[in-house]
Amino acid sequence: MRVILIFALLLLSIFVSSQELYVFSEPASNMPANSLSIKYSGKFMPSHHNGKMGNRNGVEMMLGVNKFWMVHAASTFANLYAYPGLHLESGKFYAKYRFLSIDDIHKHFRAAAFMEASINRYTSFFQELSLDGDQSGVQGGFIATQLLHKLALSGTISVIKALKNESWKPISNANVSFLSFQAINYSFSAGLLVFPLKYSSFNQTNLNLYIELLGSKALDKPIHFVDIAPAAQLIFNANTKLNAGYRFQVNGNMLRMANQSYYISLERTFLNIIKNKK
Amino acid sequence: MKKYTFFILFLFVTTLSIGQIKSAKLQASGLTCAMCAKSIYNNLKAIDAIDSIDVDLNESSFLLKFKSDKDINPDIIRKKVEDAGFSVAVLDLNFTFSEKTILPDAHFIINGSAYHFLMPSKQILNGEKTFRVIDKLFQSEKAHKKSLNLSKLSCFASGIASSCCFAAGIPDGSRIFHLILINKK
Numbered sequence: 239m240r241v242i243l244i245f246a247l248l249l250l251s252i253f254v255s256s257q258e259l260y261v262f263s264e265p266a267s268n269m270p271a272n273s274l275s276i277k278y279s280g281k282f283m284p285s286h287h288n289g290k291m292g293n294r295n296g297v298e299m300m301l302g303v304n305k306f307w308m309v310h311a312a313s314t315f316a317n318l319y320a321y322p323g324l325h326l327e328s329g330k331f332y333a334k335y336r337f338l339s340i341d342d343i344h345k346h347f348r349a350a351a352f353m354e355a356s357i358n359r360y361t362s363f364f365q366e367l368s369l370d371g372d373q374s375g376v377q378g379g380f381i382a383t384q385l386l387h388k389l390a391l392s393g394t395i396s397v398i399k400a401l402k403n404e405s406w407k408p409i410s411n412a413n414v415s416f417l418s419f420q421a422i423n424y425s426f427s428a429g430l431l432v433f434p435l436k437y438s439s440f441n442q443t444n445l446n447l448y449i450e451l452l453g454s455k456a457l458d459k460p461i462h463f464v465d466i467a468p469a470a471q472l473i474f475n476a477n478t479k480l481n482a483g484y485r486f487q488v489n490g491n492m493l494r495m496a497n498q499s500y501y502i503s504l505e506r507t508f509l510n511i512i513k514n515k516k
Numbered sequence: 517m518k519k520y521t522f523f524i525l526f527l528f529v530t531t532l533s534i535g536q537i538k539s540a541k542l543q544a545s546g547l548t549c550a551m552c553a554k555s556i557y558n559n560l561k562a563i564d565a566i567d568s569i570d571v572d573l574n575e576s577s578f579l580l581k582f583k584s585d586k587d588i589n590p591d592i593i594r595k596k597v598e599d600a601g602f603s604v605a606v607l608d609l610n611f612t613f614s615e616k617t618i619l620p621d622a623h624f625i626i627n628g629s630a631y632h633f634l635m636p637s638k639q640i641l642n643g644e645k646t647f648r649v650i651d652k653l654f655q656s657e658k659a660h661k662k663s664l665n666l667s668k669l670s671c672f673a674s675g676i677a678s679s680c681c682f683a684a685g686i687p688d689g690s691r692i693f694h695l696i697l698i699n700k701k
Binding site for chain 2: 271302305340341344387431439476509
Protein backbone atom coordinates (compact mmCIF):
# COMPACT_ATOMS: atom_id res chain seq x y z
CA MET A 239 0.00 0.00 0.00
CA ARG A 240 2.62 2.47 1.11
CA VAL A 241 4.67 1.58 -1.96
CA ILE A 242 1.76 2.45 -4.24
CA LEU A 243 1.27 5.79 -2.48
CA ILE A 244 4.93 6.69 -2.75
CA PHE A 245 4.87 5.67 -6.38
CA ALA A 246 1.84 7.87 -6.96
CA LEU A 247 3.49 10.84 -5.29
CA LEU A 248 6.62 10.28 -7.34
CA LEU A 249 4.53 10.23 -10.49
CA LEU A 250 2.97 13.51 -9.41
CA SER A 251 6.34 15.12 -8.87
CA ILE A 252 7.59 13.97 -12.29
CA PHE A 253 4.69 15.66 -13.97
CA VAL A 254 6.37 18.98 -13.71
CA SER A 255 5.09 20.95 -16.47
CA SER A 256 -0.85 22.06 -17.98
CA GLN A 257 -3.85 21.88 -17.11
CA GLU A 258 -6.21 22.16 -14.30
CA LEU A 259 -9.44 21.10 -15.94
CA TYR A 260 -9.42 18.03 -13.72
CA VAL A 261 -11.66 15.11 -14.44
CA PHE A 262 -12.43 14.07 -10.84
CA SER A 263 -12.08 17.38 -8.98
CA GLU A 264 -12.53 21.16 -9.37
CA PRO A 265 -9.65 23.64 -9.66
CA ALA A 266 -9.57 26.90 -7.69
CA SER A 267 -9.94 28.83 -10.96
CA ASN A 268 -13.38 29.70 -12.26
CA MET A 269 -14.89 29.52 -15.70
CA PRO A 270 -14.83 32.79 -17.64
CA ALA A 271 -17.53 35.23 -16.55
CA ASN A 272 -20.60 35.13 -18.76
CA SER A 273 -19.92 31.63 -20.05
CA LEU A 274 -21.93 28.44 -19.76
CA SER A 275 -20.87 24.80 -19.84
CA ILE A 276 -23.07 21.74 -20.20
CA LYS A 277 -21.68 18.36 -19.25
CA TYR A 278 -22.93 14.83 -19.60
CA SER A 279 -21.10 12.19 -17.60
CA GLY A 280 -21.39 8.45 -17.25
CA LYS A 281 -19.93 6.45 -14.38
CA PHE A 282 -19.79 2.69 -14.64
CA MET A 283 -19.30 0.63 -11.50
CA PRO A 284 -18.78 -3.12 -11.54
CA SER A 285 -20.49 -4.37 -8.38
CA HIS A 286 -18.35 -6.53 -6.13
CA HIS A 287 -21.60 -7.95 -4.73
CA ASN A 288 -23.10 -9.46 -7.87
CA GLY A 289 -20.66 -8.61 -10.66
CA LYS A 290 -23.20 -6.51 -12.58
CA MET A 291 -22.30 -3.14 -14.02
CA GLY A 292 -24.09 -0.27 -12.30
CA ASN A 293 -24.37 2.99 -14.16
CA ARG A 294 -24.84 6.57 -13.01
CA ASN A 295 -25.36 9.41 -15.49
CA GLY A 296 -24.93 13.06 -14.65
CA VAL A 297 -26.08 16.22 -16.35
CA GLU A 298 -24.43 19.38 -15.12
CA MET A 299 -24.66 23.05 -16.05
CA MET A 300 -21.90 25.42 -15.01
CA LEU A 301 -22.06 29.20 -15.18
CA GLY A 302 -19.27 31.76 -14.75
CA VAL A 303 -20.99 34.65 -12.95
CA ASN A 304 -18.04 37.03 -12.63
CA LYS A 305 -14.33 36.74 -11.93
CA PHE A 306 -15.02 35.71 -8.31
CA TRP A 307 -18.06 33.44 -8.53
CA MET A 308 -19.17 30.42 -10.47
CA VAL A 309 -22.13 28.12 -9.89
CA HIS A 310 -23.13 24.61 -10.95
CA ALA A 311 -26.48 22.88 -11.02
CA ALA A 312 -26.37 19.12 -11.49
CA SER A 313 -28.55 16.07 -11.40
CA THR A 314 -27.91 12.36 -11.62
CA PHE A 315 -29.88 9.57 -13.25
CA ALA A 316 -28.94 6.03 -12.38
CA ASN A 317 -29.46 2.43 -13.16
CA LEU A 318 -28.14 0.71 -10.06
CA TYR A 319 -28.30 -2.59 -8.26
CA ALA A 320 -30.88 -1.70 -5.64
CA TYR A 321 -33.12 0.29 -7.98
CA PRO A 322 -32.92 -1.12 -11.51
CA GLY A 323 -34.09 0.95 -14.47
CA LEU A 324 -32.89 4.47 -15.31
CA HIS A 325 -34.45 7.02 -12.97
CA LEU A 326 -33.84 10.46 -11.55
CA GLU A 327 -31.77 10.17 -8.43
CA SER A 328 -30.44 13.48 -7.14
CA GLY A 329 -30.06 17.22 -7.66
CA LYS A 330 -27.18 19.40 -6.55
CA PHE A 331 -26.23 23.07 -6.35
CA TYR A 332 -22.60 24.15 -6.10
CA ALA A 333 -21.04 27.60 -5.68
CA LYS A 334 -17.36 28.53 -5.70
CA TYR A 335 -15.75 31.81 -4.65
CA ARG A 336 -12.21 32.52 -5.83
CA PHE A 337 -10.66 34.73 -3.17
CA LEU A 338 -6.98 34.68 -4.13
CA SER A 339 -5.33 35.03 -7.51
CA ILE A 340 -1.64 35.64 -8.12
CA ASP A 341 -0.99 35.63 -11.87
CA ASP A 342 2.25 35.65 -13.80
CA ILE A 343 3.15 34.70 -17.38
CA HIS A 344 2.11 31.03 -17.80
CA LYS A 345 1.76 30.74 -14.05
CA HIS A 346 -0.78 31.28 -11.34
CA PHE A 347 -1.61 30.47 -7.78
CA ARG A 348 -5.29 30.55 -6.89
CA ALA A 349 -7.39 29.72 -3.89
CA ALA A 350 -11.13 29.32 -3.59
CA ALA A 351 -13.83 28.30 -1.14
CA PHE A 352 -16.83 26.26 -2.15
CA MET A 353 -20.18 25.11 -0.79
CA GLU A 354 -22.56 22.58 -2.21
CA ALA A 355 -25.85 20.98 -1.24
CA SER A 356 -27.68 18.02 -2.69
CA ILE A 357 -31.06 16.36 -2.44
CA ASN A 358 -31.34 12.66 -3.10
CA ARG A 359 -34.52 10.65 -3.58
CA TYR A 360 -32.98 7.48 -2.27
CA THR A 361 -31.24 6.28 0.84
CA SER A 362 -27.71 5.03 0.49
CA PHE A 363 -26.72 1.85 2.25
CA PHE A 364 -23.06 2.53 1.82
CA GLN A 365 -20.59 4.30 4.05
CA GLU A 366 -19.01 6.42 1.32
CA LEU A 367 -20.29 10.01 1.37
CA SER A 368 -20.71 12.03 -1.81
CA LEU A 369 -23.23 14.54 -3.10
CA ASP A 370 -23.04 13.21 -6.66
CA GLY A 371 -25.90 10.77 -6.38
CA ASP A 372 -25.13 9.05 -3.09
CA GLN A 373 -26.64 11.20 -0.32
CA SER A 374 -28.62 14.29 0.50
CA GLY A 375 -26.21 16.59 2.27
CA VAL A 376 -23.97 19.60 2.40
CA GLN A 377 -20.27 20.01 1.77
CA GLY A 378 -17.90 22.95 2.14
CA GLY A 379 -14.18 23.33 1.65
CA PHE A 380 -11.13 24.98 0.19
CA ILE A 381 -9.17 24.51 -3.03
CA ALA A 382 -5.67 25.73 -3.89
CA THR A 383 -4.27 25.42 -7.42
CA GLN A 384 -0.81 26.15 -8.76
CA LEU A 385 -0.25 26.39 -12.51
CA LEU A 386 3.38 26.10 -13.65
CA HIS A 387 3.40 26.40 -17.41
CA LYS A 388 2.21 22.98 -18.61
CA LEU A 389 1.74 21.45 -15.17
CA ALA A 390 -1.10 22.21 -12.80
CA LEU A 391 -1.20 20.97 -9.21
CA SER A 392 -4.26 21.26 -7.03
CA GLY A 393 -5.40 20.27 -3.57
CA THR A 394 -8.88 20.23 -2.07
CA ILE A 395 -10.06 19.65 1.48
CA SER A 396 -13.68 19.64 2.54
CA VAL A 397 -16.09 18.55 5.22
CA ILE A 398 -19.18 16.66 4.11
CA LYS A 399 -22.30 16.05 6.13
CA ALA A 400 -25.01 13.70 4.93
CA LEU A 401 -28.51 14.63 5.99
CA LYS A 402 -31.24 12.28 7.05
CA ASN A 403 -34.14 13.70 5.15
CA GLU A 404 -37.77 12.93 5.71
CA SER A 405 -37.80 10.26 3.07
CA TRP A 406 -35.02 8.49 4.91
CA LYS A 407 -36.72 5.14 5.38
CA PRO A 408 -34.28 2.30 5.84
CA ILE A 409 -35.31 -1.06 4.46
CA SER A 410 -37.22 -2.80 7.19
CA ASN A 411 -35.09 -4.76 9.62
CA ALA A 412 -31.89 -3.43 8.03
CA ASN A 413 -29.29 -2.45 10.57
CA VAL A 414 -28.15 1.02 9.59
CA SER A 415 -26.02 1.85 12.62
CA PHE A 416 -22.94 1.15 10.48
CA LEU A 417 -23.66 4.17 8.24
CA SER A 418 -21.49 7.25 8.43
CA PHE A 419 -22.84 10.81 8.23
CA GLN A 420 -19.76 12.99 8.43
CA ALA A 421 -16.43 12.81 6.69
CA ILE A 422 -13.43 14.77 5.52
CA ASN A 423 -12.92 14.46 1.77
CA TYR A 424 -9.62 15.44 0.18
CA SER A 425 -7.92 15.29 -3.17
CA PHE A 426 -4.55 15.99 -4.68
CA SER A 427 -4.46 16.36 -8.46
CA ALA A 428 -1.85 16.85 -11.13
CA GLY A 429 -2.47 17.64 -14.78
CA LEU A 430 -0.09 17.84 -17.68
CA LEU A 431 -0.58 19.37 -21.10
CA VAL A 432 0.92 16.78 -23.47
CA PHE A 433 -0.19 17.99 -26.86
CA PRO A 434 0.27 20.30 -28.66
CA LEU A 435 3.90 20.94 -27.84
CA LYS A 436 3.55 24.30 -29.52
CA TYR A 437 0.28 26.07 -30.29
CA SER A 438 -0.57 27.14 -33.80
CA SER A 439 -4.33 27.72 -33.55
CA PHE A 440 -7.33 27.64 -31.23
CA ASN A 441 -8.76 24.67 -33.07
CA GLN A 442 -5.87 22.32 -32.41
CA THR A 443 -6.86 19.30 -30.37
CA ASN A 444 -5.29 19.36 -26.91
CA LEU A 445 -4.39 16.30 -24.91
CA ASN A 446 -4.12 16.54 -21.14
CA LEU A 447 -3.18 13.71 -18.81
CA TYR A 448 -4.22 13.68 -15.18
CA ILE A 449 -3.52 11.70 -12.08
CA GLU A 450 -5.56 12.32 -8.98
CA LEU A 451 -5.50 10.99 -5.46
CA LEU A 452 -8.97 11.06 -3.90
CA GLY A 453 -9.59 10.21 -0.29
CA SER A 454 -12.20 10.25 2.42
CA LYS A 455 -12.01 9.76 6.16
CA ALA A 456 -15.19 9.44 8.20
CA LEU A 457 -15.42 11.56 11.34
CA ASP A 458 -17.99 9.38 13.11
CA LYS A 459 -16.57 5.93 12.32
CA PRO A 460 -13.02 4.53 12.04
CA ILE A 461 -13.32 4.10 8.27
CA HIS A 462 -11.60 5.62 5.25
CA PHE A 463 -10.57 5.05 1.64
CA VAL A 464 -7.89 6.31 -0.73
CA ASP A 465 -8.36 6.10 -4.50
CA ILE A 466 -6.07 6.78 -7.40
CA ALA A 467 -7.65 8.03 -10.59
CA PRO A 468 -5.74 8.42 -13.84
CA ALA A 469 -7.56 10.20 -16.66
CA ALA A 470 -7.08 11.55 -20.16
CA GLN A 471 -8.75 14.59 -21.68
CA LEU A 472 -9.10 15.74 -25.25
CA ILE A 473 -10.13 19.33 -25.96
CA PHE A 474 -11.53 20.08 -29.41
CA ASN A 475 -11.97 23.58 -30.91
CA ALA A 476 -11.15 25.11 -27.51
CA ASN A 477 -14.77 24.48 -26.50
CA THR A 478 -15.46 20.73 -26.24
CA LYS A 479 -13.89 18.40 -23.71
CA LEU A 480 -13.93 14.62 -23.79
CA ASN A 481 -12.78 12.99 -20.55
CA ALA A 482 -12.12 9.36 -19.77
CA GLY A 483 -10.88 8.05 -16.44
CA TYR A 484 -10.53 5.03 -14.22
CA ARG A 485 -10.75 5.24 -10.46
CA PHE A 486 -9.64 2.47 -8.12
CA GLN A 487 -9.19 2.05 -4.43
CA VAL A 488 -5.66 1.53 -3.15
CA ASN A 489 -6.48 1.47 0.53
CA GLY A 490 -9.61 1.56 2.63
CA ASN A 491 -12.13 -0.16 4.83
CA MET A 492 -15.34 1.65 3.86
CA LEU A 493 -18.34 -0.14 2.53
CA ARG A 494 -18.74 1.41 -0.90
CA MET A 495 -21.02 0.90 -3.86
CA ALA A 496 -17.92 0.04 -5.88
CA ASN A 497 -14.21 0.08 -5.20
CA GLN A 498 -13.48 0.86 -8.80
CA SER A 499 -15.27 2.75 -11.55
CA TYR A 500 -14.90 3.88 -15.14
CA TYR A 501 -15.82 7.43 -16.03
CA ILE A 502 -16.51 9.20 -19.29
CA SER A 503 -17.82 12.72 -19.87
CA LEU A 504 -18.43 15.19 -22.65
CA GLU A 505 -18.57 18.91 -21.96
CA ARG A 506 -19.34 21.84 -24.23
CA THR A 507 -18.53 25.42 -23.24
CA PHE A 508 -20.32 28.45 -24.64
CA LEU A 509 -18.37 31.67 -24.20
CA ASN A 510 -19.98 35.12 -23.97
CA ILE A 511 -23.54 33.89 -23.69
CA ILE A 512 -24.83 37.42 -23.20
CA LYS A 513 -23.33 39.80 -25.74
CA ASN A 514 -22.59 43.29 -24.52
CA LYS A 515 -20.76 45.62 -26.89
CA LYS A 516 -18.55 48.30 -25.39
CA MET B 517 5.97 81.98 -14.52
CA LYS B 518 4.87 78.54 -13.39
CA LYS B 519 1.22 79.48 -13.74
CA TYR B 520 1.91 80.71 -17.24
CA THR B 521 3.48 77.37 -18.21
CA PHE B 522 0.48 75.52 -16.86
CA PHE B 523 -1.81 77.72 -18.87
CA ILE B 524 0.11 76.93 -22.05
CA LEU B 525 0.05 73.21 -21.21
CA PHE B 526 -3.65 73.44 -20.51
CA LEU B 527 -4.28 74.92 -23.93
CA PHE B 528 -2.03 72.33 -25.49
CA VAL B 529 -3.87 69.45 -23.90
CA THR B 530 -7.33 70.63 -24.63
CA THR B 531 -6.89 71.97 -28.10
CA LEU B 532 -4.41 69.66 -29.79
CA SER B 533 -4.52 65.98 -30.31
CA ILE B 534 -0.92 64.81 -30.03
CA GLY B 535 -1.38 61.51 -31.76
CA GLN B 536 -3.42 58.38 -32.12
CA ILE B 537 -3.24 54.87 -30.72
CA LYS B 538 -3.13 52.55 -33.72
CA SER B 539 -2.51 49.25 -32.05
CA ALA B 540 -1.54 47.57 -28.80
CA LYS B 541 0.17 44.44 -27.64
CA LEU B 542 -1.50 42.76 -24.73
CA GLN B 543 0.05 39.90 -22.84
CA ALA B 544 -2.19 38.03 -20.43
CA SER B 545 -0.97 36.12 -17.41
CA GLY B 546 -2.25 33.15 -15.46
CA LEU B 547 -2.85 30.79 -18.39
CA THR B 548 -1.26 28.26 -20.72
CA CYS B 549 -4.15 26.60 -22.52
CA ALA B 550 -5.77 27.56 -25.81
CA MET B 551 -9.21 27.30 -24.19
CA CYS B 552 -8.21 30.03 -21.74
CA ALA B 553 -6.79 32.22 -24.52
CA LYS B 554 -9.98 31.74 -26.51
CA SER B 555 -12.10 33.11 -23.68
CA ILE B 556 -9.91 36.24 -23.56
CA TYR B 557 -10.04 36.53 -27.36
CA ASN B 558 -13.85 36.33 -27.38
CA ASN B 559 -14.13 38.94 -24.64
CA LEU B 560 -11.77 41.33 -26.45
CA LYS B 561 -13.71 40.89 -29.70
CA ALA B 562 -16.70 42.47 -27.97
CA ILE B 563 -14.84 45.81 -27.58
CA ASP B 564 -16.15 48.22 -30.19
CA ALA B 565 -12.85 50.11 -30.67
CA ILE B 566 -10.99 46.92 -31.63
CA ASP B 567 -10.82 46.30 -35.36
CA SER B 568 -8.83 43.04 -35.41
CA ILE B 569 -6.92 40.72 -33.05
CA ASP B 570 -3.91 38.54 -33.81
CA VAL B 571 -3.20 35.90 -31.18
CA ASP B 572 0.09 34.32 -30.24
CA LEU B 573 -1.06 31.34 -28.18
CA ASN B 574 2.42 30.31 -27.09
CA GLU B 575 3.07 33.74 -25.60
CA SER B 576 -0.55 34.31 -24.45
CA SER B 577 -0.32 37.62 -26.28
CA PHE B 578 -2.77 39.52 -28.43
CA LEU B 579 -2.01 42.18 -31.03
CA LEU B 580 -4.97 44.55 -31.03
CA LYS B 581 -5.56 46.85 -34.00
CA PHE B 582 -7.88 49.75 -33.28
CA LYS B 583 -10.40 51.51 -35.47
CA SER B 584 -9.41 55.14 -36.01
CA ASP B 585 -10.92 57.93 -33.92
CA LYS B 586 -12.55 55.59 -31.43
CA ASP B 587 -12.30 55.97 -27.67
CA ILE B 588 -9.83 53.45 -26.26
CA ASN B 589 -10.06 52.75 -22.57
CA PRO B 590 -7.29 50.53 -21.10
CA ASP B 591 -9.55 49.74 -18.14
CA ILE B 592 -12.12 48.11 -20.44
CA ILE B 593 -9.39 45.99 -22.05
CA ARG B 594 -8.16 44.95 -18.60
CA LYS B 595 -11.69 44.14 -17.40
CA LYS B 596 -12.27 41.87 -20.40
CA VAL B 597 -9.12 39.90 -19.54
CA GLU B 598 -10.10 39.70 -15.87
CA ASP B 599 -13.64 38.55 -16.75
CA ALA B 600 -12.10 35.64 -18.63
CA GLY B 601 -10.41 34.73 -15.34
CA PHE B 602 -6.91 36.08 -16.01
CA SER B 603 -4.75 39.19 -15.58
CA VAL B 604 -2.94 41.71 -17.73
CA ALA B 605 0.83 41.22 -17.61
CA VAL B 606 1.79 43.73 -20.32
CA LEU B 607 -0.16 46.38 -22.21
CA ASP B 608 1.98 48.21 -24.75
CA LEU B 609 0.25 50.99 -26.68
CA ASN B 610 1.57 51.98 -30.09
CA PHE B 611 1.15 55.73 -30.67
CA THR B 612 1.87 57.65 -33.83
CA PHE B 613 3.41 61.08 -33.40
CA SER B 614 4.53 63.78 -35.78
CA GLU B 615 7.33 65.85 -34.28
CA LYS B 616 5.85 66.08 -30.80
CA THR B 617 7.86 67.41 -27.90
CA ILE B 618 7.11 65.51 -24.75
CA LEU B 619 8.37 66.87 -21.44
CA PRO B 620 8.83 64.80 -18.28
CA ASP B 621 5.43 64.29 -16.60
CA ALA B 622 3.52 65.55 -19.65
CA HIS B 623 -0.21 64.81 -19.70
CA PHE B 624 -2.33 64.23 -22.77
CA ILE B 625 -5.80 63.00 -23.57
CA ILE B 626 -5.51 60.51 -26.44
CA ASN B 627 -8.41 58.54 -27.92
CA GLY B 628 -10.58 59.58 -25.02
CA SER B 629 -8.30 58.53 -22.14
CA ALA B 630 -5.86 60.62 -20.08
CA TYR B 631 -2.19 59.60 -20.06
CA HIS B 632 0.72 60.75 -17.94
CA PHE B 633 4.08 60.27 -19.71
CA LEU B 634 6.80 59.35 -17.22
CA MET B 635 9.77 60.52 -19.31
CA PRO B 636 13.24 60.88 -17.78
CA SER B 637 13.92 63.90 -20.04
CA LYS B 638 12.41 66.00 -22.77
CA GLN B 639 12.03 64.06 -26.02
CA ILE B 640 10.87 64.83 -29.51
CA LEU B 641 8.85 61.93 -30.84
CA ASN B 642 8.23 61.12 -34.45
CA GLY B 643 6.50 58.16 -36.07
CA GLU B 644 5.35 55.08 -34.20
CA LYS B 645 6.40 54.79 -30.56
CA THR B 646 5.51 52.16 -28.03
CA PHE B 647 4.55 53.03 -24.47
CA ARG B 648 3.84 50.59 -21.69
CA VAL B 649 1.00 51.10 -19.24
CA ILE B 650 2.56 50.65 -15.81
CA ASP B 651 -0.43 51.23 -13.56
CA LYS B 652 -1.59 48.77 -10.94
CA LEU B 653 -3.30 45.66 -12.45
CA PHE B 654 -1.63 46.30 -15.84
CA GLN B 655 1.53 44.47 -14.80
CA SER B 656 2.34 41.46 -12.66
CA GLU B 657 2.62 42.41 -8.99
CA LYS B 658 6.37 41.92 -9.14
CA ALA B 659 6.82 44.18 -12.18
CA HIS B 660 4.51 46.83 -10.73
CA LYS B 661 6.48 46.96 -7.51
CA LYS B 662 9.57 47.85 -9.55
CA SER B 663 7.62 50.42 -11.58
CA LEU B 664 6.55 52.19 -8.40
CA ASN B 665 10.13 53.46 -8.06
CA LEU B 666 9.70 55.47 -11.26
CA SER B 667 7.49 58.13 -9.76
CA LYS B 668 6.44 59.25 -6.33
CA LEU B 669 3.51 61.30 -7.61
CA SER B 670 0.26 60.45 -5.89
CA CYS B 671 -1.64 60.04 -9.17
CA PHE B 672 0.62 57.11 -10.05
CA ALA B 673 -0.06 55.21 -6.89
CA SER B 674 -3.81 55.75 -7.18
CA GLY B 675 -4.37 55.95 -10.95
CA ILE B 676 -6.62 58.91 -10.23
CA ALA B 677 -5.78 62.44 -11.42
CA SER B 678 -4.59 64.74 -8.62
CA SER B 679 -2.86 68.11 -8.33
CA CYS B 680 -0.11 67.48 -10.92
CA CYS B 681 -2.66 66.37 -13.48
CA PHE B 682 -5.13 69.10 -12.75
CA ALA B 683 -2.46 71.64 -13.64
CA ALA B 684 -2.26 69.96 -17.03
CA GLY B 685 -5.98 70.19 -17.59
CA ILE B 686 -7.04 66.73 -16.47
CA PRO B 687 -9.99 67.12 -14.10
CA ASP B 688 -9.31 66.12 -10.50
CA GLY B 689 -10.61 62.65 -9.70
CA SER B 690 -10.66 61.32 -13.26
CA ARG B 691 -8.85 58.15 -14.35
CA ILE B 692 -5.27 58.59 -15.56
CA PHE B 693 -2.89 55.99 -16.99
CA HIS B 694 0.89 56.16 -16.64
CA LEU B 695 3.24 55.35 -19.51
CA ILE B 696 6.90 54.64 -20.02
CA LEU B 697 8.63 54.61 -23.41
CA ILE B 698 9.65 51.15 -24.63
CA ASN B 699 12.53 50.90 -27.05
CA LYS B 700 11.48 48.63 -29.84
CA LYS B 701 14.02 46.30 -31.37
